[in-house]
Amino acid sequence: MSDVTGAELRALMARVPSVEKVIASAEFAALVTEFGRTQVLSALRHALDSWRATAQLGNASVSALDIAQLQVCVGATLRTRNESRLRSVFNLTGTVLHTNLGRALLPDEAVQAVVKALTQPANLEFDLATGKRGDRDDLIDALICELTGAEAATVVNNNAAAVLLTLSALASKKEVIVSRGELVEIGGAFRIPDIMSRAGARLREVGTTNRTHLKDYDEAIGPGTALLMKVHASNYAINGFTKAVSVGEIAPLAHARGLAVAVDLGSGTLVDLTQWGLPRETTVRETIEAGADLVTFSGDKLLGGPQAGLIVGRRDLIAKIKKHPLKRALRVGKLTLAALEPVLQLYRAPERLTERLTTLRLLTRPAGEIRLAAERVQPALQCAIGDRYAVMAEPMFSQIGSGALPVDVLASYGLVIRTADGKRGGRQLLALEKVLREMARPVIGRIADDALRLDLRCLEAADEAQLIEQLKGTHA
Numbered sequence: 001m002s003d004v005t006g007a008e009l010r011a012l013m014a015r016v017p018s019v020e021k022v023i024a025s026a027e028f029a030a031l032v033t034e035f036g037r038t039q040v041l042s043a044l045r046h047a048l049d050s051w052r053a054t055a056q057l058g059n060a061s062v063s064a065l066d067i068a069q070l071q072v073c074v075g076a077t078l079r080t081r082n083e084s085r086l087r088s089v090f091n092l093t094g095t096v097l098h099t100n101l102g103r104a105l106l107p108d109e110a111v112q113a114v115v116k117a118l119t120q121p122a123n124l125e126f127d128l129a130t131g132k133r134g135d136r137d138d139l140i141d142a143l144i145c146e147l148t149g150a151e152a153a154t155v156v157n158n159n160a161a162a163v164l165l166t167l168s169a170l171a172s173k174k175e176v177i178v179s180r181g182e183l184v185e186i187g188g189a190f191r192i193p194d195i196m197s198r199a200g201a202r203l204r205e206v207g208t209t210n211r212t213h214l215k216d217y218d219e220a221i222g223p224g225t226a227l228l229m230k231v232h233a234s235n236y237a238i239n240g241f242t243k244a245v246s247v248g249e250i251a252p253l254a255h256a257r258g259l260a261v262a263v264d265l266g267s268g269t270l271v272d273l274t275q276w277g278l279p280r281e282t283t284v285r286e287t288i289e290a291g292a293d294l295v296t297f298s299g300d301k302l303l304g305g306p307q308a309g310l311i312v313g314r315r316d317l318i319a320k321i322k323k324h325p326l327k328r329a330l331r332v333g334k335l336t337l338a339a340l341e342p343v344l345q346l347y348r349a350p351e352r353l354t355e356r357l358t359t360l361r362l363l364t365r366p367a368g369e370i371r372l373a374a375e376r377v378q379p380a381l382q383c384a385i386g387d388r389y390a391v392m393a394e395p396m397f398s399q400i401g402s403g404a405l406p407v408d409v410l411a412s413y414g415l416v417i418r419t420a421d422g423k424r425g426g427r428q429l430l431a432l433e434k435v436l437r438e439m440a441r442p443v444i445g446r447i448a449d450d451a452l453r454l455d456l457r458c459l460e461a462a463d464e465a466q467l468i469e470q471l472k473g474t475h476a
């Protein structure tokens with residue numbers, strides 16, 4: 001406790017100015033205008049209370065009670081408190097579709113459409129032809145069908161919701177046959193067996209982890225079977241002695257027994273990626289053509305749109321899915337539909353897709369161009385972090401991310417930071433990683449092989465200029 005006497009303490013407390021007087025001062029006028037009287041009052045009371053508490057301990061300085069000082073202190077508190085928690089960062093992780101950093105970045109067409117949907121009423125569920133109530137899926141299902149070759153389509157909150165809804169609507173209290181090699185966990189809490197039980201369906205596993213044959217499916221079909229399901233392995237690959245049965249092989253078997261085939265494609269691309277030198281990924285259209293009755297996929301993975309789950313396929317099955325009560329609970333909002341439509345429209349001009357669809361533009365960005373960016377950023381970064389570190393522009397490999405093609409990598413370029421003395425710099429690198437992460441616009445890289453690596457694939461021109469500007473304002 002303090003060695004302040006009661007009399008001294010009373011004298012100190014008498015120095016605390018009245019809240020009313022402070023808030024009415026010229027110094028506080030700008031704060032009241034910016035944050036409103038209620039917030040300023042509460043922050044000011046809080047500041048004065050902590051001053052009193054410090055005074056009780058005998059550590060308070062009277063100068064902290066100056067109105068100018070109080071203004072600085074209260075202003076800083078309010079500014080911090082009102083900063084958005086969702087902040088822009090620089091994604092230099094090398095993973096283009098980074099789930100923790102918000103996955104796909106949207107093209108300007110989608111941004112404009114979202115702004116409109118946010119600020120003007122729209123025909124979300126209003127049929128302009130009849131003046132009657134409409135269905136929000138009508139805004140977008142024809143376009144999805146055109147791009148996938150499916151008969152019908154619907155959209156929900158994300159692909160996890162799409163799978164949950166599909167299984168709930170078509171396989172509740174029944175059996176779904178899945179290969180053991182496809183019982184995957186896809187980050188977070190998405191595990192096929194868990195979703196299956198949540199949907200009230202019984203999982204019938206067939207085959208083994210590495211090999212499943214058509215006869216395994218055939219033998220498992222019984223009176224309780226509702227669906228045969230295939231799941232994209234997304235984030236893992238098994239190599240060596242493997243055998244999986246394709247949709248094209250399963251579909252005739254299922255159809256001959258009066259059953260449907262559902263395919264969870266995960267990323268679900270709409271175009272053949274090999275035309276741009278990217279790894280091959282089966283498209284939604286090919287999956288439908290191979291005989292899938294239903295296909296589910298994400299909106300914000302390779303598709304390059306907003307978070308959404310698309311379900312496409314046979315008209316009768318989609319109708320059943322749309323009638324299920326969960327559809328209402330998992331439906332998308334108008335912002336999602338507003339953003340999704342212009343993204344899908346870009347696919348009508350595939351020859352311009354690498355220029356207009358942000359995700360594809362980033363995925364196809366040539367390493368030579370990224371190298372030039374690395375060479376431009378290098379001096380600013382070296383200068384900002386000082387000579388305890390050495391920054392080199394070096395080749396590296398980016399990943400697509402979000403479970404698409406996990407084993408494939410894209411030739412890229414970036415900045416590699418090592419400790420200048422060449423010693424193993426674990427602690428020093430961690431400290432630097434934190435400094436970069438705490439910048440006004442956080443810089444997110446990754447530590448691997450005793451170096452902090454910043455892949456510049458996702459740093460396009462405007463961001464590059466902003467990063468260099470931010471680094472120039474920083475000095476080690």
Ligand SMILES: *Cc1c(COP(=O)(O)O)cnc(C)c1O
Nearest residue numbers: 158159160232234266267298403
């Ligand atoms: C990513 C993924 C999901 C989950 O999709 P979300 O849109 O993140 O809900 C489901 N299944 C597969 C195969 C996936 O790759």
